[in-house]
Amino acid sequence: MELDRYGQMKPTGPKTWLQGRDEEFARICPFSPMARDEDELAAEYFAAAKNRDPLLGRYEAAFVGYVEEGEYRSNGSSGGMVTWVAAELLRLGLVDGVAHVKESDDPQSERRLFHYSLSRDLQELQAGAKSRYYPVELSGVLQSIREAPGRYAVVGIPCFIKAVRLACADDPVLKKRIAFTLGLFCGHMKSARMAESFAWQMGQDIRKVKRLDYRKKAQDRPANWYRAELTLENGETCAQDWWHLVDGDWGAGFFQNSACNFCDDVVAETADIAFGDAWKEPYSSDGRGTNVVIVRSKALLDVIQAGNAEKRIALSSVDSDFVVATQAAGFRQRREGLAFRLTWPHMRMRPRKRVRAGRHGLSRRRMALYIMRYWISFWSHRAFAIADFLHSPRLYILWARAALACYQGVAYSRGPIGRIAQSLGLAGSEGRT
Incomplete structure (x- = not known):
């Protein structure tokens, strides 16, 4: 996997492999129509799960805390549950190492700020806390797992965990050594260019940035008021709220990876346990951060319940409706939005999905939003590349400011564009994206 000119990870290899004529590639790519889907994988790993939900999949229990x-x-970035569970697996001796994303030791060598790494103790593990909206890939850390006997946990977003499951089915060594998978709820993946854009807007050169904190936490601010902070090589810092950045509206889709248009998870x-923000x-107003947790593995449910009983963690049981409500915008984009996108004739790649193509009663406003998100994500990469070249x-x-004004005019009925959109029946006041 290598970064392309738009800062997105793309596979490299022989032409026959890239065109899908290689059966191994077709079996393990999470977006391949020949690979097993999430329902099939979940049925294998969590066949006896107590609960089944069309949006959450199979699971034992769900919590908030x-x-x-x-x-x-x-x-x-949130309630700290991801690192706590990973640390507990190490403490209990259930794993020997955890594969997760950490800051690169020398990001300027390949201009990559983050990478996957193995942590074998609490100190190493805590260095990987917080969310990283940056392209990474698993090949190096999976090779390390193949070479070093032991039991491991892998932390990743949905398509990464699915790829790990598919790889384990194809590789007996990985299947034996990867004992647990810890999933992260995902809206979509961003390209490396978002980090560069944030630096541009703060008047900095990304090559002089040593550290990027996408979500600088402050207890006196709501958790969903994201604030990005850059730490420069000379130790200076600068920060800016996402809402003051031209591409900081997550829902608008700036720098979204193109594959995310086809994801329904x-x-x-397919993860043993999954974590998200309690939006x-x-x-969502608690600046200290709160997690919503879905537990699918009985072994991890025991770990969670023991920690709760010892008051080391504070979790309350919730139902599926609560979890879905915390991720409502994501589900609209990944389910009704995906169904609509699958009707578009110019979509050359049509992977096998669990969502049927169709408009399903979508209003003109909703269709306009999905179309705008698609084109903003498409053109943001190209507009940035042109600006960088010049x-x-x-x-x-x-x-980006013009694109955002158009999007927010339709999404939130803001400004003159919002008034025009309202006159055309393309804007509303429902306040959801």
Whole structure:
């Protein structure tokens, strides 16, 4: 896997392999129509699960809460549960190492800020806390797992966990050594260009950025008020709220990976346990951060319940409706939005999905939103590339500001574009994207 000119990870290899004529590639690519889908994989791994839901998949139990002990919660982007569970697996001797995303030791060598790495103790593990909206790939860490006997846990977004499951089915060594998978709820993947754009807008050169915190936490601010902070090589820092950045509206789709247009898994349905942000009041206003957790493995359910009984974590049981409500926008994009996108004639790649193509009663406004998201994600990569080639960040910023104004005019009925959209029946006041 290598970064392409748009800062997205793309596979490289022989032409026959890339065109899908290689059976191994077809079996293990998570977007391949020949690979097993999430329902089939979940049926294999969680056949006896107590609950089944069309959006959440198979699971034993669901919770909302946070970590009480230590600094897990304050050091994480949300409630600290991902790092706590990984640390507990190490503490209990259930795994020898955890594969997760960490800051690159020398990001300027390949201009990559983050990469997958193996952690074997708590100190190494805590260095990988927090969310990273940056392209990474698994090949190096999977090779390390093949070479070093032991039991491992892998942390990843839904398509990564699905890829691990498919790889395990094809590789007996990986199947034996990967004992647990920890999934992260996902809206979509961003390209490396978003990090560069954030640096541009803060007046910095990405080559001089040593560290990027996508979600700088502050207890006096709601958890969903994202604030990005750059740490430069000279130790100086600069920060900006996402809402003050031209591409900081997540729902607009700036720098979205093109493959995300075909994903229908929001909550990592093939993972043993999955974590997301509790985007529902009163939790979304709590600046300390709160997790929603879906447990599919009985072994991990025992770990969670023991931690709760010992008051090391504070979790409350919730039903499927609560979990779905915390990720409502993601499910609309990945289910009704996907069904609509699959009707588009110019979509050359049509993977086998669990969603049927169709408009399913969508309003003109909803269709307009999905069309705009698609084209914003498509053109944001190209507009940035042109601005970068011309050494003119302002060119991209002007384009992004105009694109955002159009999107928010339809989505939130804002400004003159919103008034025009309302007159055409393309805008509304439902306040959801």
